[in-house]
Amino acid sequence: MAAQALTDNDRPPDRRLGTLMEAHGQILAARGPFNPLSFSDFRDLLTQDLALLLPEDVPAEEMQGVHLITPDGQFDDDLYDLEQEQRLVLRTMARMTRGGQQASSDDLEAEMDQERAYTGLKKPQDQSVYVSGRKALIDMPAGPVGTVRKLPLPSSVAVFYQPIAYAATYDRWWFGCPICRWPMKISVQQARGTKTGIAECFHRPHRTFGAKYHFKISDTGAAPELKPASSAPSLPSGNDAVLFPQVRAAIPEATPVKDHVALTRGVWRWTTVPGLVEVAMYEALKARGLKPELWPDLDAYDLLVEVGSGRHKTTFRIDLKDYSHPILLAQKIQADEGDAGGADWLAVPDYRASSLPLLTRVCGEYGLNVATAGDLGAKICGKAGLSWV
Known part of the structure; x- marks a missing residue:
């Protein structure tokens, strides 16, 4: 604050x-x-x-x-992630300890937009409705009002699309991240009497993948034209390469703020961002001949994959988590005594590989396996006699 x-x-x-x-x-x-x-x-x-x-x-x-x-006097946006992740942990702790009994769902759902959005998607108790609605939040976190209105979303979820935030606008324009399509953060720097605009995704890994640009400050009111802030990142090799984020456009173009809306930050951070990896993993496994299922049983966990049949069938119940601060994820796992939805695999995005040592120690206490999404995809394909890479 x-x-x-x-x-x-x-x-x-x-x-x-x-x-x-x-x-x-x-x-x-x-x-x-x-x-x-x-x-x-x-x-x-x-x-x-x-x-x-x-x-x-x-x-x-x-x-x-x-x-x-x-160091340049700006609020570090990664601290938003930390705050929201702490809220998730505190909700779980409250549920486990309040008065010695579980907290009511209404109390917990009121904590974050993300929880209320999930509740709205689950309300019809229809698996296909839930999947199509959640995919809509992942595929279109921002866009024209007319297009957003046509998304397969109940009104209780559609309300989380709001006018483009001031922090993501320059004059009357905004720019969608080429990876997640959510409005990028806009700032202006001044050096030696010259002002330069900066557009960068609020999610640090996306900035690392190239979602950071410069633009000239125009006196004519013309739409700014972005220039990459650095050279394109080198592509990974091995298992990581399969799910490496795809840049959806060469360079984002200026879009008018008028008549455009975007998801609130909580829904974007906890639905769109991890959902990109969930859907990418689903599509990669499906493309290799397997039959994965997204968010089974109304999101008990994120992916269900069955390999083989009969006595030789192996089932992978996967929950994917994208926490920028792994110690908070470890605390949530401890509070839940494993995965609350019954998953037996915890997957993290390949760009969170550094969190594996800590998570492996904690998850091992509850029989929960841990891997990066890329390595887990390779393991599943290997079990099925298929090639992942």
Whole structure:
């Protein structure tokens, strides 16, 4: 809250100060009376290591090395992921411990747009309706109002399409990420008296894959033309290559903000982003002659794949998770004592391979297997006598 207020120059000063003071009070309450922190020191620490805000006797854990504000004075959008991931963990913990009984679904669903969107998709209790609706959220996270209205979505889910966010607009234009198609973040940098516009996806891995561009600031009001900020990323080899994100357009073109809408950030982050990998894995397995099933039993887990038949049949129940902070996913697994939907495989996107050592240790306690999506696809194909690569 405080870091966003400190860096958001579009908000009135009095509102920014009010938010900073409120956040300072919450930090003081957490630190306790024996660990005072002046408002001035609190404000200064917002630009430094997040662990410094904690009392010395509190282990920093995943807060160590995390910065709320980037060196160029911008709020780090990856912290949005951290906040939302913490909410997911806290909901699960509340369900397990509140009054010694499970929390009501209404209490939990109210926490995030994503949960309410899933509820809307599940309401008809129709598997085909659920799959078509969820695929619509993945395939079109933003677009013209007229087109969005025609998507196979109930009204309770369609409300999560909102006008293009201010942070993703330049003048009267927005740009869709070439990977996920959601509006990219727009910022303006000034160096040596020259202003340069930057358009980049809010999801860091997509930026790594090339979803980051520069554009010239025009005085004529013409639509900006994007130029890649770096050379195209090198393509991976081996199992990772099969599900490597496909860039849907060479360079995104400016689209008018008028009469266009986009999913709220929570639905995009927790449905569209991981859904790209889920659907890619489904299509890759199907293209190789297998018969995978997407989100079986109204999303008990993400993929069901059966190989062989009779006594020789092997079943893969797969739940795919895309957490930017693996320790939070590990905590959720511990709270759920494995996978809540009954999956026996936890898959992470290939770009989250660094999380495997931690997740393997935690998941092993509950008999839950762990692999990257690419390696798991290769394992399934190998079991079926097929080639993955």
